[in-house]
Structures are given as C-alpha cells and as structure tokens.
Amino acid sequence: MKIITTPDGRLREKSEKVREIDDEIRGIIDDMRKLSLDWEKEHPYELSAAMAAPQMGVLKRIIIVRDDMEDKKNATFTALINPEVIRTEGKTVRDYEGCLSVPSIYGMVPRPSKVKVKAKLEDGTEVRIKASGELARTLLHEIDHLDGILFIDHIRDDKDAFYEMNDKGDLIPVDYEKQIKDNPELWGEE
Ligand SMILES: [Zn+2]
Numbered sequence: 001m002k003i004i005t006t007p008d009g010r011l012r013e014k015s016e017k018v019r020e021i022d023d024e025i026r027g028i029i030d031d032m033r034k035l036s037l038d039w040e041k042e043h044p045y046e047l048s049a050a051m052a053a054p055q056m057g058v059l060k061r062i063i064i065v066r067d068d069m070e071d072k073k074n075a076t077f078t079a080l081i082n083p084e085v086i087r088t089e090g091k092t093v094r095d096y097e098g099c100l101s102v103p104s105i106y107g108m109v110p111r112p113s114k115v116k117v118k119a120k121l122e123d124g125t126e127v128r129i130k131a132s133g134e135l136a137r138t139l140l141h142e143i144d145h146l147d148g149i150l151f152i153d154h155i156r157d158d159k160d161a162f163y164e165m166n167d168k169g170d171l172i173p174v175d176y177e178k179q180i181k182d183n184p185e186l187w188g189e190e
Contacts, residue, residue: 007185012148015059045169052145063142080119088112106163
C-alpha cells in the first residue's frame with residue numbers, strides 16, 4: 001500500500017459505500033493509519049491530519065481524522081465510515097490546505113465554516129458530528145476525496161490561491177502560469 005498522487009485517475013473516481021464493517025475494512029483502516037504516520041515522518045514541518053481511502057487507491061467511503069490536530073505526539077485517528085455531509089452553515093472562510101495526494105502544492109481554499117456530518121464508527125455506532133473551524137475544513141476536504149474532488153478544484157480559477165512550501169516550512173506564493181496552469185496533469189488531464 002502506498003499513497004497515490006495526481007494525476008492518478010483513481011483520485012478522480014467516486015468511491016463506493018461500505019456495506020459491512022469486516023476484517024477487510026478494519027485492515028484498510030489500519031493501513032491508512034500507518035501510511036499517514038509514515039508520510040509524516042518524511043514531512044517534518046507538517047502534520048498528517050487526515051486521509052481518505054481512495055488516496056491509497058481503495059475506492060471505498062472511509063476516512064480517518066487525527067484526534068488532536070495540534071499535537072504531533074498524539075498519533076491516534078478516528079475512522080469514519082460512509083461519512084455524509086448533512087448540511088453546511090456559517091460564512092465562507094479561506095484558509096490553507098494541503099493534501100498527501102497533491103505533492104508540494106498548497107492552496108487558500110474557501111469552505112463553509114461549519115458542517116454537520118453523519119457517519120459510522122469502526123464498531124458500527126452511528127454518529128453525528130457538528131464541527132467548525134479546522135475540523136470542519138478537514139471533514140469537507142476528506143469527504144470530497146470520496147467523490148473524486150481535490151482541493152485544487154475549488155481554487156482552479158483563483159490564481160492567487162496557490163502556494164508551495166520552502167525548505168524552512170514557510171508557504172510562499174507560486175507562479176500560477178508556470179507551475180499550475182501549464183501542468184494539466186495536476187488536474188488529472190493528460
Ligand atoms: Zn487530501
């Protein structure tokens with residue numbers, strides 16, 4: 001198992017619902033946790049906040065979300081199965097996003113500030129989550145993956161919204177024409 005990146009077409013597909021939470025599904029969740037932490041070891045300035053199953057080429061509606069997005073030492077994740085956005089609320093807020101599957105590009109992405117999500121936990125319990133701020137953003141980003149949507153799609157026409165990270169961990173604006181517009185494979189168009 002490894003993390004797949006653009007322009008891999010599997011990132012653009014719609015994932016299917018999980019019918020039964022069995023050993024196969026639990027194994028997929030374990031692999032997601034492991035891959036997220038492996039990625040983090042190679043990215044010293046970043047925290048692996050979340051991941052969706054299609055990011056390792058498994059087209060099933062499963063995401064994992066870090067329990068504490070501030071503390072790298074806390075390496076536990078909650079898995080959400082068949083997560084669904086029930087509704088979004090609040091004003092639209094722009095903030096930085098990155099993605100394990102979109103290497104070295106970051107974006108200033110507009111998202112609603114609050115979201116209500118329903119999902120199943122690993123033990124089958126149905127939960128409803130009311131989230132705001134960073135957690136709301138993360139949930140929306142990950143649920144997008146289950147429908148083949150990447151954060152870059154939300155800012156495609158905003159040439160001032162793209163950034164890259166320098167070797168000190170600072171985000172600096174990228175030359176849109178040079179780096180983004182002229183790279184159709186970033187969007188999965190070859
Ligand atoms: Zn992502």
